[in-house]
Amino acid sequence: MSADIVAWLVQDGITNGAIYALLALALLLVFAVTRVIFVPQGEYVTFAALSLSLLEAGRMPGTVWILVFGGLAAAAVEAAAALRARAFAALPRIGLLYLALPAAVALLVGWAAPRQPAQWVQVLLVLAMVVPMGPILYRVAYQPLASASVLVLFIVSMAVHYVLVGLSLVFFGGEGLRARPIAEAKFRLGVVEVTAQSLWVLAASVVLIFLLWLLFERSIYGKALRATAMNRVGARLVGIPTALTGYLSFTLASLIGAVSGILIAPITTLYYDTGFLIGLKGFVGAILGGMASYPLAAVGAVAVGLLEAFSSFWASTYKETIVFAVLIPVLIWLSLRSRHVEEEEERE
């Protein structure tokens, strides 16, 4: 195995690892704030990537229907709650947020899609379609059960995952799609040829991670998120609305997922169900980092990417086996080290 092969594999591993790192951060964020193991995180990737490919082909992605009907469901839940509380003043806000906004996005996409706008417009449209899925999912599926146990929330996640994968098959069909790269240029870096697209992936990941850091360290919302993550009851006692932090974490997660999808769409062929596996590898990364610290999760995810690249060179048949088998020793070590944390979780 020569040095240039190592260099190639490292480049490949870091590019994939950067995507896994983004997803690992999103999973960790959602888990820390809402205790939801967010299995459908990968579906954002699929929806964003495939919507982008369809927009490029001048077709309207079915993603808008999730937005419209999800918005309807969320509006119904909200309106029922508002009527029960006789808070009629809230109704216009609900209508605007859950009905008018998704409808506006749907109309905009329907109008723009056949006109095949510039790529950056397409990217914005995809973000407008996918990011609102986060808060809508939270409102419909998770908020009514916000205080349920981790296991119940996990089962809800599985249900949401299956619903989204099924819809994805209906909207995008069984065959794979691939988007045009944002930049086609290639650079020589020693022996390795680096594509501009993989630099985009790296740059976007680093910027996103930096922005998340800023959010957590500098803004009141980020501090609210951190407080909720540390102690839900305590956060509520000092006046932090935990529903709001739930919305915020789900919105961030869908934003991160959508960005990952847009970045990865030109690199590989994506299928309606590919996102699950990508999300799962992000999850492995988060667990490698102990499911507690953001920097460790990012490091763990990059490690997963590198492990994947090297095992696909040495023993491609066992690649998945190697990547997921790493979980076992890590989980054993984690369970030996921090058993009491889970017990607290149960009592809550």
Added chain:
Amino acid sequence: MNRTFTALLAAAALGATAAHAQVTVGVTLGATGPGASLGIHYKNAFQLMPNTLGGQPVKFIILEDGSDATNAGKNARKLITEDKVDVVMGSNGVPSSLQIAQVAFETKTPYLCLTPISLPPERYHWTFIVPQPTELMMGAVAEHMKANGVKTVGFIGFSDAWGDLMYKATEHWAASHGYKVVTNERYARADTSVTGQVLKILAANPDAVVVGGSGTGGALPHVALVERGYKGRIYHNHGTVNREFIKVGGKNVEGAIAPTGPLMVPEDLPDSHPSKAVSLDFTRRYEQAFGAGSRNAFGGYSHDAVRILGAAIPEAVKKAKPGTPEFRAALRDALENVKNVIGAHGVYNITPQNHNGQDERSRVLVQVRNGEWRLMK
């Protein structure tokens, strides 16, 4: 929707005495799940099937198995025991089809298999394989490689039963066609990168590469090989030949070579080709119903299975009434002796020794030229 459909049909069957003369065909397919990209096409073709076969009214009961082998087996059992079907067809995927073959064997029901599977010789009794054997298809690739002086072949395929089948078929012809398979790399359809595998192939530097993927999944290694500067020929297999493959691969897959059935390029076939008329008719009707360029090999397998059945029914109804075990046995005997059935995928001459019955007329080599699959002359 399928369940209501089945329930309605079952109700109709109970209510009407005329159902006795009717031949019932049970189909299980996976238009959802990991095999959906193939299953949808198989299923589409059943919308174009005739109401009578061999002079008998025929009824199709189509169940969904979600590309899951256990479900496929359950569906087959349900079709046979509850719906009393005379023959089963399905499914898209080797594991599912193996399950159905097992059920067909136990229940003594003729089974027209829509996936190329291989069974132990004694298990072929009730099972007939409609698609071309992978060895037959990859034989065309082997001949092309021999004619072009290929001595070393790199293989990269799916890490599933399909990849194994393609690897075996490529190995099968190695000695007789004077080449050596130097790599056996695997990847998954959902993989985001095949850099590692491609680097290994480049390190081995083979004269040609065979890709054992299917559909758009075949594009990923091809694109990666071209992007890394591989200059040799890249061969695919009959699972890859569809329009989406070219859409995904773009300019990078220009020049890709693959074997396929005649129905992918009926317009390019010489008039002397026996399948030309049938293939043309089927692709026309299929594209009318499902859009221009939607033609695919999988719908053709459904089509040919029904044609083979149509050729066997007249013999079988002479001996017994549909819906009885005697009819199923008679149908099996008749299926084993159908001669010169012209399908969209070539000509079928089934014998007790060969439960597929296809020959070289059922394969052509196609190449991607200017973003279209074209017949290689």
